[in-house]
Amino acid sequence: MMASDVWKEYESNEISHSVAHHLTAIHELMGDLGYARVSDVARALEITRGSASLTLKALKARGLVVEDHNKFLKLSEDGRRIVDSILAKRAVVRKFLNEVLKLDEHQAEVDACKVEHLLSAQTGGQLLHFVHFLLSDDPTAQQFLAEFWSKLDQNEEWQWPVQDVDQLFNLESR
Amino acid sequence: MMASDVWKEYESNEISHSVAHHLTAIHELMGDLGYARVSDVARALEITRGSASLTLKALKARGLVVEDHNKFLKLSEDGRRIVDSILAKRAVVRKFLNEVLKLDEHQAEVDACKVEHLLSAQTGGQLLHFVHFLLSDDPTAQQFLAEFWSKLDQNEEWQWPVQDVDQLFNLESR
DNA sequence: AACCATTGTTTTGCTAATAAAACAACTGGT
DNA sequence: ACCAGTTGTTTTATTAGCAAAACAATGGTT
Structure with missing residues (x-):
């Protein structure tokens, strides 16, 4: 039975996908150009200036973006914190995938981009620990990865989607 | 530099979060009650009948849901295929988390629910292979997991979010 | 000065997904 | 037969996020 309070949490996120990319665009523009204006964000995201203007106005109202005396944008402390958490999640998910x-780089990039703003901080942190150990020079990790990859090559295939995943795991793994 | 065609793929998904849960609700109601009507879906999702009626009308138009002569709903072949892929992804992600x-069960449930409809079939399949091997009785897998968990307990902590994840991985891991 | 490009904003309209409320049709109990 | 409850639909309104278009302000070129 689906707990109905679970699926509704999707909308109650700190930030939306759109907001995540408006914020990260400002971050990247600051690195690339040294500044970020409404038009620069719009160009980076390939949306109209009007759309960017409205979204960024809301972000200024939320205190995530601050504006120069000359319409130059900057991330606030909160905005910067959010961007850091998003970029960290994106990087670790992309690396894992x-x-x-x-998975090929484009697929990894796309999927990471889709979920980066949805994962909790806990999930991001645990995944980072996991991938960090997995890709370290620890011999156990390296042996494990080698075996996994060799199994992948052996093409032991289920047809996807699998009808009952839990059955595949022998049911008693809880 | 963000390839701007990447982040826009978020909207171009086969199904939305809302549609995913309308479809899975029908699936679960068929199992629990043996039938699924508009009101049953609305109750399961805790939305109004009006909202469910409109969304389900669109799903009928898309051929994912079919309607009985007496307003009883059923998944079509395509609808069933979509539900299967969603439930498989949800199960494997929840198991992994x-x-x-x-992660605690609630957090795992919530995060899995958020990303289930966004992951590609490739990602779902590969993750299934990975988790299946990881949780198998293969001694290498078990040893790896034991070491990972012991490291977790040792509380080697980064402050999250990590500023530069790639730096943490020593940069040269490609 | 006249012109043109760029910038930022506002207005209007669109779609998806919801709520709220009104309505019609059916069902069951008395 | 009547009343009450359930069901399904439609209409109206809201929110987020976009496009398109109009507009004003600025800045540079000739």
Whole structure:
């Protein structure tokens, strides 16, 4: 039975996908150009200036973005904190998908981009610990990865989607 | 530099979060009650009948839901296929977060629910292979997990979010 | 000065997903 | 037969996020 309070938490996120990319665009523009204006954000995201203007106005009202005396944008302390957490999650998810699960880079990039703003801080932190150990020079980790990859090559295939995943795991693993 | 075609793929998904849960609600109601009507879906999702009626009308138009001569709903072949892929992704992600990363069950449930409809079939399949091997009785997998968990307990902590994840991985891991 | 490009904003309209409320149709109890 | 409850739909309104278009302000070129 689905706890109905679970699926509704999707909307009650700190930030939306759109907001996440408005904020990260400002961050990247500050690095690339040294500044970020409404038009620069709009260009980076390939949306109209009007759309960016409205979204950024809301972000200024929320205190995530601050504006110069000359319409130059900057991340606030809170905005910077959010961008850091998003970029960290994106990086670790991309790394996991690409370097562990061996998905091609574009697929890893796309999927990481889709989930980066949805994962909790706990999940991001635990995943970071996991991937860090997995890709370290620890011999156990390296042996494990080698065996996993060799199994991948052996093409032991289920047809996806699997009907009952729990059954595949022998049911008693709880 | 963000490839701007990447982040826009977020909207171009086969199904939305809302649609995913309308479909899975029908699936679960069929199992629990043996039938599923508009009101049953609305109750299960805790939304109004009006909202469910409109969304389900669109799903009928898309051919994912079919309607009885007496307003009883059923998944079509396509709808069933989508539900299968969603439930499989949800199950494997939940299992990974809870049983590998040791996140509490509620957090695992919530995060899995958020990303289930966003992951590609490739990602779902690869993650299934990975978790299946990781939780198998293969001694290498078990040893790896034991070491990982012991490291977790040792509380080697970064402050999250980590500023530069790539730096943490020594940069040269590609 | 006249012109043009760029910038930022505002207004209007669109879609998806919801709530709220009104309504019609059916069902069951008395 | 009547009343009450349930069901499904429609209409109206809201919010987030976009486009398109109009507009004003600035800045540079000739």
